[in-house]
Structure formats: C-alpha cells, structure tokens
Amino acid sequence: MRYHDITKDDMRNGDGLRVVLWVAGCEHCCRDCHNPITWDPEGGLLFDEDAKKEIFAQLDQKYIAGLTFSGGDPLHPANRPAVRALAREVKERYPDKTVWLYTGALWEDIWQFPVMRYVDVCVDGEFEAQTKDVKLLWKGSKNQRVIDVPATLRKKRPEEPVLYCGDYAVDFDEGPTDVGRAACEG
Numbered sequence: 663m664r665y666h667d668i669t670k671d672d673m674r675n676g677d678g679l680r681v682v683l684w685v686a687g688c689e690h691c692c693r694d695c696h697n698p699i700t701w702d703p704e705g706g707l708l709f710d711e712d713a714k715k716e717i718f719a720q721l722d723q724k725y726i727a728g729l730t731f732s733g734g735d736p737l738h739p740a741n742r743p744a745v746r747a748l749a750r751e752v753k754e755r756y757p758d759k760t761v762w763l764y765t766g767a768l769w770e771d772i773w774q775f776p777v778m779r780y781v782d783v784c785v786d787g788e789f790e791a792q793t794k795d796v797k798l799l800w801k802g803s804k805n806q807r808v809i810d811v812p813a814t815l816r817k818k819r820p821e822e823p824v825l826y827c828g829d830y831a832v833d834f835d836e837g838p839t840d841v842g843r844a845a846c847e848g
C-alpha cells in the first residue's frame with residue numbers, strides 16, 4: 663500500500679481528535695474530487711514500518727480518539743489487504759479507540775469485506791458535486807451515508823445500513839463533534 667499523508671489532531675474526519683491516513687489509489691473518479699492527486703495507486707510513499715509507528719505514536723496519546731482511513735480509497739484493490747491488517751492491529755492494540763473508513767464504494771457491495779470486522783464507522787458512496795453541502799456531518803454530499811458498522815453487522819439483514827448519525831448536526835455552529843453525537847442519539 664502507498665499513502666500521501668498522515669494528518670494529526672484532525673477534527674474533520676470522524677469523532678474527536680483523530681489521526682488520518684490518506685492512502686493512494688482510487689477508481690471512482692468523482693467530479694470535483696477534493697483530492698485527485700490520490701487516484702494513482704502508484705503515487706505517494708510506501709506505507710512502511712516507520713509510517714505505522716507514526717500512527718501508533720499518535721494512538722498512544724490519550725486524547726486521540728482513533729484512526730481514520732481516507733484517501734484515495736482505502737478499499738481500492740491495491741489497499742485492501744494492508745488496510746485490513748492495520749485496522750485489525752489497531753483494534754487489538756487500542757480496543758477503546760475507534761476506526762473510521764471513508765470509501766467511494768457502496769455499503770451494499772462492501773459489507774461482507776473482512777475489514778469491516780475492525781471498522782466502527784464507514785462513510786460510503788462517491789462524492790456527488792450536485793448534492794454537495796458543506797454543512798453535512800462527516801460527509802461531502804447528501805448521497806453518502808455515515809454507517810454504524812457494528813450495529814449494521816448485528817442485524818438480520820446487514821446489507822441495509824444502520825446510520826450512525828443524521829445528515830446534519832443539531833446546531834452546526836457549535837461544531838460537529840459533540841452535537842453530532844446528540845443528533846445521532848436524538
């Protein structure tokens with residue numbers, strides 16, 4: 663697997679302060695993609711032991727809520743084995759921290775992927791420029807879904823996603839993190 667960046671103290675890609683791994687490789691080619699430089703699976707840097715240590719050093723910090731996989735697409739065929747292995751290792755080493763995963767694929771096509779055993783929240787679907795709204799919670803366009811993966815996988819019909827939260831925070835001006843939880847629980 664290759665990657666472009668590891669960002670720290672990120673508040674925009676999941677609950678709490680997070681470390682985010684931006685992987686290389688995406689076949690979705692969404693119009694107005696925010697990150698087309700990540701489409702090439704041969705781009706960026708090799709994800710090696712040093713990169714993994716950089717992520718674990720962040721997860722060692724109490725205030726870091728977890729790891730988010732973004733890109734690019736973590737479920738691009740070139741990334742799946744390494745993403746699965748890293749998600750599994752994170753869950754084993756840091757059982758109290760959460761794993762979020764952004765993908766351009768649809769939940770109906772990926773819910774059976776083994777990596778989902780180690781994912782708490784999956785944001786699915788391609789970015790649709792025509793339904794873009796900067797106030798959406800944890801996603802870029804209205805068609806995307808923020809999915810509670812463990813709750814969905816416990817259902818009789820796991821191909822039907824259980825949403826982790828609604829489209830918008832109750833009061834976006836207060837910031838998405840805490841109010842996002844309130845919106846989900848309300």
Ligand code: SF4
Pocket residue numbers: 688689690691692695696697698700733734735765766787788789
């Ligand atoms: S899935 Fe994400 S990274 Fe891939 S083209 Fe669409 S917006 Fe860009």
